[in-house]
Amino acid sequence: MAIRDDKRVRAAAVQMASGPNLAGNLAEVERLIGQAAEQGAELVGLPENFALMGRREADKLDVAESDGEGPIQDLLAKLASRHRIHLVAGTLPLRSENPGKVRAACLLYGPDGRRLGRYDKVHLFDVGVSPTEAYRESDTLEPGSRAVVVETELGRIGLAVCYDVRFPEQFREMARQGMEILVLPSAFTAVTGAAHWRTLVTARAIENLCFTVAPDQGGRHASGRETYGDSLIVDPWGSVLASRAKGAGVVVADLDLHRQAEIRRRFPALTHRKF
Structure with a gap:
């Protein structure tokens, strides 16, 4: 695939507070x-669970689509084509071979509306974040098993989702595959977000010398869950280029891939790995 010569990409992270109404979320x-x-x-980039944040985790099973067809996927392809953008839509529920579970799929569409890549969330959020707040994604989700980097005309785009950010070995594999831009759709809880969000997102950008676009859910949801927000765009040196604290909106920044290449040339940490 031909890569553009100008090496500058304007990126946007979309922040939402999705609810249980699919049509409303898609609007x-x-x-x-x-x-x-x-x-x-x-x-x-859209956040994790952009299409639905239900009152129950099992609600996602009711709107699950087959791979490659369905109203959610049709809309994403149409919007990518209409606006001539590369669109990272993460995540939506796609049916698995297990009838009681779905895959949390992050899809990448090109400016002609064709799908260029799919990543299924590998690390599932089975944790207690406080004595009164716990999650078990594995009750409804089937995990993926591979890291994904997609070569596009904008550069090599890596796809990962939310809880994955705590597992740096996944991103080292993505760096090995040549990742230049990481898109990290998320729905970080308010508790873990306040403690760790910026630290983790910035660390993944710094250690892999990549731009990181991190769209997050940010608000209170019908289930009672509160997500952290603070959607970020971070450069390879760890500088936050744009952010949004709470509520629905968009953050935009220019990614200078020429500068990234120069940083990697002068500071070749990725070539110094021993393990």
């Missing part, structure tokens, strides 16, 4: 992607 997706496109974004 919000359409509105916010339009905002990003109006600001010149060529790469747009």
Whole structure:
């Protein structure tokens, strides 16, 4: 695939507070992607669970789609084509071979509306974040098993999701595959977000010398869950280029891949690995 010569990409992270109404969430997706496109974004990332944050984890089973077909996927392809953008849509529930579970799939669409890649969330959030707040994603999700980096005309885009950020070995594998831009759709809880979000996102950018676009859910949801927000775009040196604290909206920043290449040349940490 031909890579553009200018090596500068305008990226946007979309922040949402998705609820249990699929049609309402998709209308919000359409509105916010339009905002990003109006600001010149060529790469747009949606947060984890953008299509549905139900009252129960099992609600996602009711809106699950087969791979490659369904109204959610049709809309994503249409919006990518309409706005001539690369769209990272993460995540939506795609059916698995297990009838009681789905895959949390992060899909990448190109500006012609064709799907360029799919990543299924590998690390599932089975944790207690406080004495009164616990999650078991493995009750409804089937994990993926591989790291994904997709070569595009914008550069090599790596896909990962939320809880994955705590497992640096996944991102080292993605760096080995040549990742230049990491897109990390998330729905970080308010508790873990306040403690760890910026530290983890920034660390993954610094240690892999990659741009990181991290769209997050940010608000209170019908289930009672509160997500942290603070959607970020971070450069390879760890500088936060753009952020949004709470509420629905879009953050936009320019990614200078020429500068990234120069940083990697002068500071070749990725070539110094011993293990």
